[in-house]
Amino acid sequence: MATVNWGKLGRYPPWPGKIVSPPKDLKKPRGKKCHFVKFFGTEDHAWIKVEQLKPYHAHKEEMIKINKGKRFQQAVDSVEDFLKKAKGKEQNSDGKGDSKGKKTSNKPLKILEEDDEDLSALKDPSEKASLSLPYEINSVDLIVKDTGSTSIQAADSTAINGSITPTDKRIGFLGLGLMGSGIVSNLLKMGHVVTVWNRTAEKCDLFIQEGARLGRTPAEVASMCDITFSCVSDPKAARDLVLGPSGVLQGIRPGKCYVEMSTVDPETITELSQVITSRGGRFLEAPVAGSQQLSNDGMLVILAAGDRTVYEDCSSCFQAMGKTSFFLGEAGNAARMMLILNMVQGSFMATIAEGLTLAQATGQSQQTFLDILCQGQMASTFVDQKCQNILQGNFKPDYYLKHIQKDLRLAISMGDMANHPTPMAAAANEVYKRAKALDQSDNDISAVYRAYIH
Known part of the structure; x- marks a missing residue:
């Protein structure tokens, strides 16, 4: 070698x-x-x-x-x-060799770890900044403060071989869509005992083969498990899952924990928190920033708010599914932050699509535009991958277009309630609505490009 x-x-x-x-x-x-x-x-x-x-x-x-x-x-x-x-x-x-007398550094090594296709990083505990990788990662760098901070890196206790000591609590998971499937797979891989449910029952089969247990209804999962996570498409689906027939609320008993991972509005979170705690349950919201690929890779960023003790009880779960987590205080704060992040991402994607189509309309090479973009300050894996997929006509969903449009709509509404203007988001929202009218709802967010070429 x-x-x-x-x-x-x-x-x-x-x-x-x-x-x-x-x-x-x-x-x-x-x-x-x-x-x-x-x-x-x-x-x-x-x-x-x-x-x-x-x-x-x-x-x-x-x-x-x-x-x-x-x-x-x-x-x-x-x-x-x-x-x-x-x-x-x-x-x-x-x-002749010249290693004799060579000095070695006592500086702690930064060691990157791999477990199958997951990447876990072990840092020197004295370091405050996030690990500097030789690759561009599709997320912001983090700084963890040690006094008065609401940010916590869930991966700090990950063992040197990339393994995680799973909680002995029984875990339930409701919703096996683009994000939920990767999350459950990583929970099982890291040794958690997981019971799954999905509206389309066939989606559970693969996870049953991997060792998961099957719950017949959301209520049954909540009653069987100590901590039940859910990850569904929108506020209505989140409410129905809890309040509907055979819903989670029917399975909640004192001490049971419910973790809402769906990206919804703060009002929905407040409502769900109130009904869960009214039955003696404990509530945490924990929406995730990322995509299907990052979910599969266990590299999500988790935004949590609500009951701090539930957050701590979920530590090994968050380590399995994400690279870092933040605790943001009272319930509703994570929903607000998540909507702001997705508002920025959705607006940015629409702007990139607009730039690509304007380049074509003015006789410029789209590939050259991308090459220049990826050498400048906006260079990122996100930009490169989305643009390359657009140029190849590949709109396989990594994050559904209909979901980013929903997030833009909720962010705009949140801005209205705060009496804060969101004109950029409003403009982007109209472009995504046009893309939906062109039957792009179930394609990737990059399919917003098609709104400009029809």
């Missing part, structure tokens, strides 16, 4: 790194034939499976063609500099 290689970790693209000796107290992962790799251009290290390593020189041109990012180019420059210096030392020493 060559010393300098391309190493691939989880869902992220290959990155140049060199095989190094791991710290003496760091155990090699069981059942994996792998090497300890330090990535160029960063201070990150990881155990990389042998089959995920490729020789640097043999695949250099291939990798450079598929990754044009500035940080990637800086990493490649670091490799070339390293190889040039290594060659010079080899010539000067006539082939």
